[in-house]
Amino acid sequence: xxxxxxxxxxxxxxxxxxxxxxxxxxxxxxxxxxxxxxxxxxxxxxxxxxxxxxxxxxxxxxxxxxxxxxxxxxxxxxxxxxxxxxxxxxxxxxxxxxxxxxxxxxxxxxxxxxx
Amino acid sequence: xxxxxxxxxxxxxxxxxxxxxxxxxxxxxxxxxxxxxxxxxxxxxxxxxxxxxxxxxxxxxxxxxxxxxxxxxxxxxxxxxxxxxxxxxxxxxxxxxxxxxxxxxxxxxxxxxxxxx
Numbered sequence: 001x002x003x004x005x006x007x008x009x010x011x012x013x014x015x016x017x018x019x020x021x022x023x024x025x026x027x028x029x030x031x032x033x034x035x036x037x038x039x040x041x042x043x044x045x046x047x048x049x050x051x052x053x054x055x056x057x058x059x060x061x062x063x064x065x066x067x068x069x070x071x072x073x074x075x076x077x078x079x080x081x082x083x084x085x086x087x088x089x090x091x092x093x094x095x096x097x098x099x100x101x102x103x104x105x106x107x108x109x110x111x112x113x114x115x
Numbered sequence: 116x117x118x119x120x121x122x123x124x125x126x127x128x129x130x131x132x133x134x135x136x137x138x139x140x141x142x143x144x145x146x147x148x149x150x151x152x153x154x155x156x157x158x159x160x161x162x163x164x165x166x167x168x169x170x171x172x173x174x175x176x177x178x179x180x181x182x183x184x185x186x187x188x189x190x191x192x193x194x195x196x197x198x199x200x201x202x203x204x205x206x207x208x209x210x211x212x213x214x215x216x217x218x219x220x221x222x223x224x225x226x227x228x229x230x231x232x
Contacts, residue, residue, distance in 0.1 A: 041204055041225045101148070101167070107159075111158075
């Protein structure tokens with residue numbers, strides 16, 4: 001009964017490859033996010049989707065393309081992987097409540113290593 | 116632009132000591148939310164607390180307590196009688212309305228807490 005799940009947990013791949021990370025939430029939330037955590041543990045938002053619609057798109061190379069087939073899923077596809085893409089990628093979900101109350105719940109993270 | 120500063124990069128304490136993790140934020144919004152998350156060595160991000168900008172009451176949950184002071188834009192986190200299992204990276208985060216219905220979380224750089232036996 002995991003709330004926010006991500007697959008795979010670990011991903012090791014060669015430079016230039018294309019890979020995808022999947023995220024699913026069973027919390028019934030409307031909004032989902034992708035964050036990147038670099039080697040210094042710094043967390044930064046990449047994308048956000050609300051009801052399958054892209055609403056936040058930070059300055060991220062267009063090699064990164066999020067896709068939301070339904071509001072419970074938000075996948076991240078990365079083309080032409082580069083060494084600098086090595087990081088931990090976190091998916092999160094949230095539901096805005098009364099008065100704008102919202103808490104983001106995070107998945108376990110996907111550790112991507114590009115060789 | 117919003118900003119969260121956690122000036123303490125690393126803290127080491129001996130078990131049973133009390134420890135306070137500092138968080139200072141900057142925002143132009145009058146309505147915002149502050150959060151603390153814990154990232155243990157296993158790597159997941161665990162939500163600890165949310166506090167809205169209109170509620171300056173301090174909160175206590177077991178050995179954890181939070182001190183929100185709007186006048187100094189601080190939201191500090193204290194662990195009383197620390198335990199080895201408290202060893203983790205702790206992140207303070209600020210949420211402002213971005214656009215649409217999403218509130219963008221801005222994280223501090225984290226404080227690595229090590230509790231020694």
